[in-house]
Amino acid sequence: MRLIEAATLDAVRRALADGAVVLGGGTRLLADGQSPPVLLDLRRLPGASDLSSGADGSLWVGSAVSLTRLERAVRSTFPAIAEAVRLMGSPVFRNLATVLGRLANREPVSDLYPPMRLAGARVLVIDPAGGPAWHPLSYQGRIYGPHRAWLALVIPPPSFLLMRFVKMARTRLNGAIVNGGVLIADDGVKAVLSGVGPEPWEGDCAGNPQTALANLAARWREYLTVDGPRIEDFRAAPAYREALGRVLWEQLAAAVPAPSKRQAKEA
Amino acid sequence: MVRRWSLSAEPRYAPDWLDKTPALVAGVVEAETAPARAELVNLAEMRALPGVRAVLTAHDAPGWPYTTAGQPEPEPSPYDTLIINPVVRYPGEPVALVAADDATSLAAGLAAARVTYQPWTGPLHADCPDGVVARWLQTAGQAPSSGWSLVTQVDVQRVSHIQIEPHAALAYPAPHGVLTVVTTTQVPFHVRRLVARALGMAVSSVRVIGTDVGGGFGGKQEVIVEPWVALLARATGQPVKMMLTRRQEFLLARTRHAATLTVKTQWNGQRLSAIELDAEVATGPYGGHGLTVAKNMALKTLPLYRAQAYRFSGRVHYGPGPVAGAFRGYGGPQGGMAVETHLDEAARQRGEDPAALRRRILLADGDPLDVFDGEGDAPGRRFRGLGLTGLLDACLAAAGWGRAPAPDEGLGLALGMQASGVPHTEVAAVRVALQEDGRVRVATGAVDMGQGAREVLALLVARTLGIDESGVRVLAPDTDHDAFDYGSYASSTTFVTGSAAVAAARDLKRQLRRLAKRLPPASSVSTGWAAGRSFVELAQASCYGPLRGPLVGWGVAAPTASPAPVAVVVARVRVDRRTGQIAVRHLVAGVEVGRVINPAGLRGQVEGAVAQGLGYALCEDMPLDRAGRVLIRSLGDYPWFSATEMPPLTVLVAKSREPAGPWGAKSAGEVAVAPVAPAIANAVRDAVGVRLDRLPMTADRVLAALAGSMPPAAVQQP
Ligand SMILES: Cc1cc2nc3c(=O)[nH]c(=O)nc-3n(C[C@H](O)[C@H](O)[C@H](O)COP(=O)(O)OP(=O)(O)OC[C@H]3O[C@@H](n4cnc5c(N)ncnc54)[C@H](O)[C@@H]3O)c2cc1C
Numbered sequence: 010m011r012l013i014e015a016a017t018l019d020a021v022r023r024a025l026a027d028g029a030v031v032l033g034g035g036t037r038l039l040a041d042g043q044s045p046p047v048l049l050d051l052r053r054l055p056g057a058s059d060l061s062s063g064a065d066g067s068l069w070v071g072s073a074v075s076l077t078r079l080e081r082a083v084r085s086t087f088p089a090i091a092e093a094v095r096l097m098g099s100p101v102f103r104n105l106a107t108v109l110g111r112l113a114n115r116e117p118v119s120d121l122y123p124p125m126r127l128a129g130a131r132v133l134v135i136d137p138a139g140g141p142a143w144h145p146l147s148y149q150g151r152i153y154g155p156h157r158a159w160l161a162l163v164i165p166p167p168s169f170l171l172m173r174f175v176k177m178a179r180t181r182l183n184g185a186i187v188n189g190g191v192l193i194a195d196d197g198v199k200a201v202l203s204g205v206g207p208e209p210w211e212g213d214c215a216g217n218p219q220t221a222l223a224n225l226a227a228r229w230r231e232y233l234t235v236d237g238p239r240i241e242d243f244r245a246a247p248a249y250r251e252a253l254g255r256v257l258w259e260q261l262a263a264a265v266p267a268p269s270k271r272q273a274k275e276a
Numbered sequence: 277m278v279r280r281w282s283l284s285a286e287p288r289y290a291p292d293w294l295d296k297t298p299a300l301v302a303g304v305v306e307a308e309t310a311p312a313r314a315e316l317v318n319l320a321e322m323r324a325l326p327g328v329r330a331v332l333t334a335h336d337a338p339g340w341p342y343t344t345a346g347q348p349e350p351e352p353s354p355y356d357t358l359i360i361n362p363v364v365r366y367p368g369e370p371v372a373l374v375a376a377d378d379a380t381s382l383a384a385g386l387a388a389a390r391v392t393y394q395p396w397t398g399p400l401h402a403d404c405p406d407g408v409v410a411r412w413l414q415t416a417g418q419a420p421s422s423g424w425s426l427v428t429q430v431d432v433q434r435v436s437h438i439q440i441e442p443h444a445a446l447a448y449p450a451p452h453g454v455l456t457v458v459t460t461t462q463v464p465f466h467v468r469r470l471v472a473r474a475l476g477m478a479v480s481s482v483r484v485i486g487t488d489v490g491g492g493f494g495g496k497q498e499v500i501v502e503p504w505v506a507l508l509a510r511a512t513g514q515p516v517k518m519m520l521t522r523r524q525e526f527l528l529a530r531t532r533h534a535a536t537l538t539v540k541t542q543w544n545g546q547r548l549s550a551i552e553l554d555a556e557v558a559t560g561p562y563g564g565h566g567l568t569v570a571k572n573m574a575l576k577t578l579p580l581y582r583a584q585a586y587r588f589s590g591r592v593h594y595g596p597g598p599v600a601g602a603f604r605g606y607g608g609p610q611g612g613m614a615v616e617t618h619l620d621e622a623a624r625q626r627g628e629d630p631a632a633l634r635r636r637i638l639l640a641d642g643d644p645l646d647v648f649d650g651e652g653d654a655p656g657r658r659f660r661g662l663g664l665t666g667l668l669d670a671c672l673a674a675a676g677w678g679r680a681p682a683p684d685e686g687l688g689l690a691l692g693m694q695a696s697g698v699p700h701t702e703v704a705a706v707r708v709a710l711q712e713d714g715r716v717r718v719a720t721g722a723v724d725m726g727q728g729a730r731e732v733l734a735l736l737v738a739r740t741l742g743i744d745e746s747g748v749r750v751l752a753p754d755t756d757h758d759a760f761d762y763g764s765y766a767s768s769t770t771f772v773t774g775s776a777a778v779a780a781a782r783d784l785k786r787q788l789r790r791l792a793k794r795l796p797p798a799s800s801v802s803t804g805w806a807a808g809r810s811f812v813e814l815a816q817a818s819c820y821g822p823l824r825g826p827l828v829g830w831g832v833a834a835p836t837a838s839p840a841p842v843a844v845v846v847a848r849v850r851v852d853r854r855t856g857q858i859a860v861r862h863l864v865a866g867v868e869v870g871r872v873i874n875p876a877g878l879r880g881q882v883e884g885a886v887a888q889g890l891g892y893a894l895c896e897d898m899p900l901d902r903a904g905r906v907l908i909r910s911l912g913d914y915p916w917f918s919a920t921e922m923p924p925l926t927v928l929v930a931k932s933r934e935p936a937g938p939w940g941a942k943s944a945g946e947v948a949v950a951p952v953a954p955a956i957a958n959a960v961r962d963a964v965g966v967r968l969d970r971l972p973m974t975a976d977r978v979l980a981a982l983a984g985s986m987p988p989a990a991v992q993q994p
Contacts, residue, residue, distance in 0.1 A: 010380075040910045043521040044383065099918060177855060179974060180895045183915040243899040243907045244915075247854075249976035256854045 010044040016053040024049045025156045026137035028068050029102045066166030076103040080131020089172040090124045096176050117240055123190035123201035124174050133161040169194045173264040177253050186245045187253045191261045193218045200225050205254045207238050288488040290444035290460035299515035300329050301382045302508050305372040305389040308362035312393035314364045314371040322388055327381025330512050333372045334362040345564040346466035346497045346764050354563040356401055358472050359503045363396050365561035365776040368527035369907040375508040375516050400594045410567040414648040419550035419585035425542040428618045431970045432610045434531040434894040434965045441490025444519035445501040447509035456483045462496045462723050464753045474503040486753035489725035494602035497765045498530050530601030533569050534558045537614035546791030548637045555590035556958045561601040566592035572607025577615040579647050580636045582694050586647045596904030608950035616690035616954035626644050633767040645840050661842050661868050663930030671866040674926050675846035685850045686963025692843045692950035696771035696943035699838035704761040706776040708784050710831040712819040714812035720752045721761025722773040727945050728877035729769045733777045736938050740781035767943035774938035775833035784829025787816050839934045841869040841942045847953035849959040856979030865948050866928035871940030882927045882948045889952025891917035895972050
């Protein structure tokens with residue numbers, strides 16, 4: 010195994026062109042003696058270890074920032090992101106695994122994707138041909154795949170009334186079966202739920218929170234009845250994922266406080 | 277006693293030994309598919325690769341069949357494996373063993389291997405055409421032919437030991453034709469004998485040095501890596517080391533036996549007239565501990581209850597998947613799940629309180645510990661558990677038994693029993709050597725695998741000699757110390773090796789007493805066995821001066837008795853009817869283990885057993901794909917129970933004393949595992965009315981049961 014410790018963007022591009030695999034915290038990549046022939050370590054790049062707030066209140070998360078560090082930084086500003094991190098694996102795992110390593114490693118159910126997507130995170134991605142360029146974090150797109158390195162993630166300043174994250178797993182040390190988040194803003198509601206189909210389900214609805222929530226819940230129920238592709242693995246049967254999918258939404262909805270009388274009147 | 281840790285440059289665990297010892301690095305060419313006749317087709321090419329020092333296939337390996345199960349002779353296990361089998365019977369099984377200069381050359385060598393597979397369609401083992409490796413029927417007493425009866429069935433899964441320290445070993449040729457194996461094992465003397473058998477060597481030509489063991493749980497009562505490195509060391513004439521990766525732990529190491537168990541009881545009014553257990557046990561592709569584990573499914577459950585007649589039948593089947601083996605509880609958890617859920621169901625169907633029903637039929641002082649054994653009258657083969665009913669009452673009270681539970685909450689009770697060493701067969705020898713400064717060194721073949729063997733043996737020796745335990749050092753096992761012992765399994769260390777340690781300490785004390793008498797009168801008042809001499813004075817006199825003659829105490833224990841510790845578990849659970857998730861709100865675990873030697877150690881053993889029981893009950897499983905390959909590839913995949921999920925646990929300890937045990941002790945390492953799963957299943961039945969008859973009781977199964985399964989799976993017979 011060869012380790013490239015790139016200190017410049019040019020070095021990163023060259024390494025990616027040569028097929029180097031990006032190393033995050035290594036918790037998955039290096040598990041059980043796996044050893045890709047060439048590894049690319051991004052920690053020597055400027056800003057890689059930074060976790061800092063910009064003048065506009067946005068938060069920069071460098072590629073080497075661990076889940077633990079993120080959790081501490083966002084406890085008060087993004088409690089739902091902090092909660093998602095706290096529910097992941099063990100303390101040792103969270104000390105090692107990186108925020109970008111979790112997100113760049115696209116899996117159908119990832120515990121950081123829903124809250125980060127709802128928060129409107131953007132990622133800085135470089136590939137052998139170009140970049141680095143900013144992209145919105147999304148499940149689709151050219152930000153994933155080999156020959157890509159994520160250099161940083163930026164979370165814009167919080168501009169929501171409420172954000173929630175819930176997760177259901179077999180045990181704490183075993184990844185989620187289903188998870189999801191909702192974000193309620195002045196002008197509408199967004200939701201990201203995963204674990205039923207091979208891709209997260211995403212929806213948004215404008216208008217007052219209660220009505221918008223009800224609308225989204227109806228769309229989610231519809232999605233559950235569609236005979237689309239389903240996740241099938243040893244963690245849980247598709248039917249059980251769907252059953253949990255129903256509960257997921259109920260729990261998210263229940264977490265949203267009922268409107269006060271005044272709000273109801275205004276609505 | 278609190279364990280004192282110290283930083284040390286000395287290697288402790290096997291990976292430390294491997295790290296510090298320059299040696300060739302060994303690996304396995306894993307079978308892609310099985311069963312099949314596997315052939316490595318580019319042997320010459322592989323052997324010529326830079327850094328590759330040896331590639332051994334079935335053609336190069338000795339043809340001495342052996343078993344990997346570490347048990348004394350005559351071994352009950354079939355000799356059904358070779359170091360490298362020409363027919364591979366499970367995916368992952370070694371097609372070839374490779375030794376190389378370093379990890380990189382090894383990885384390149386393994387990656388270069390090209391193997392052809394000819395599918396194997398016959399029976400897995402030619403001498404076992406029906407695939408049934410063992411079958412038996414045991415009966416005792418006469419059952420009346422009528423009465424209320426009930427039949428229930430449970431399915432229990434295979435699970436992994438998850439020792440934090442993986443299997444690892446190092447072997448090197450030593451002078452005088454000796455081959456030394458350094459390994460993390462529970463059974464150094466069995467390793468010595470089995471390595472010698474597999475390689476066709478004399479037993480005394482193999483020396484085994486045991487490292488500290490970073491978790492055993494029965495998984496290291498198996499001889500897996502040792503013959504591989506031994507063979508490679510012999511072939512290359514160089515030191516060879518190997519450590520399994522976590523993925524290989526799931527693939528190549530052992531599991532708990534999966535089984536389907538059926539229980540039938542027949543009742544004559546309030547009395548249990550007959551109880552029958554039938555077990556279909558899956559041993560995987562090799563027989564190993566199959567028969568003995570299966571037998572213990574009854575031995576650790578049926579004697580708990582008084583019946584007029586007992587019947588136990590079963591079969592151990594060869595089949596796909598990883599190889600099953602010894603695992604903490606050794607049949608008890610499987611049998612317990614079957615019998616304890618059955619009795620609960622019987623009580624509920626008869627409209628009785630499950631605790632009251634048990635109290636009525638529970639074994640009492642003087643009842644036989646092996647209901648199928650005609651020789652049950654021998655001392656130590658009868659139950660002595662003076663505090664058992666008191667313990668049961670205390671556990672029920674601590675759990676709030678009888679109080680109306682909250683909605684969807686329920687309480688479940690289960691009991692379990694274990695042995696203290698394998699009945700009739702154990703032996704342990706211990707040597708206690710007095711040092712000139714008054715400290716003593718204890719040589720033993722028992723192993724500390726985190727269960728506190730060192731503390732317990734040190735305490736027993738210290739108490740017997742009347743010295744502080746800090747003056748006792750228990751050595752790591754080494755077959756060259758000649759302290760022959762079957763090793764640490766079957767809850768034997770405190771009872772069997774402990775008895776030998778006490779005997780050795782007494783022997784030393786006798787010698788010291790003689791020495792004290794021969795010394796000139798002490799200046800102080802000469803009272804007590806040492807005639808006024810301090811221990812240090814005597815030690816000094818044993819090495820220097822006119823009466824010099826170093827003193828060594830020798831003790832042997834070969835008990836036929838194996839007194840039974842008992843555990844009671846009461847679980848309080850809440851079931852989420854929408855998600856099916858079982859939340860364990862409170863667990864009470866009560867144990868009767870004879871006199872407690874090491875209170876902190878006992879608590880640790882109970883807590884650990886409960887945690888393992890909870891994993892077995894709620895989440896752990898090792899699913900296979902269609903080809904029989906384990907789907908779990910890392911700890912990230914394995915749904916195990918973490919410390920952060922432990923429910924509130926109340927541990928109760930009955931006051932008791934075992935006359936046959938060292939300082940009144942029985943054993944404590946395994947007994948609390950078995951009752952956990954049935955207690956939870958019974959609590960779920962109490963909470964929401966469904967009977968879960970399959971482990972693990974995952975939320976999807978609970979939900980499915982809630983959706984459609986009433987009435988419970990039990991079938992009532994006319
Ligand atoms: C014990 C354990 C528990 C876990 N529990 C959870 C859980 O509860 N919830 C959950 O969602 N997940 C869980 N996971 C999965 C884990 O979050 C992911 O595997 C994550 O990718 C690990 O992050 P890492 O930084 O260690 O990545 P690595 O192991 O270093 O890399 C993982 C993958 O991401 C790529 N990668 C890493 N960093 C970058 C980058 N900057 N740019 C481009 N590609 C990159 C690597 O090339 C590799 O393909 C668990 C994993 C383990 C081992």
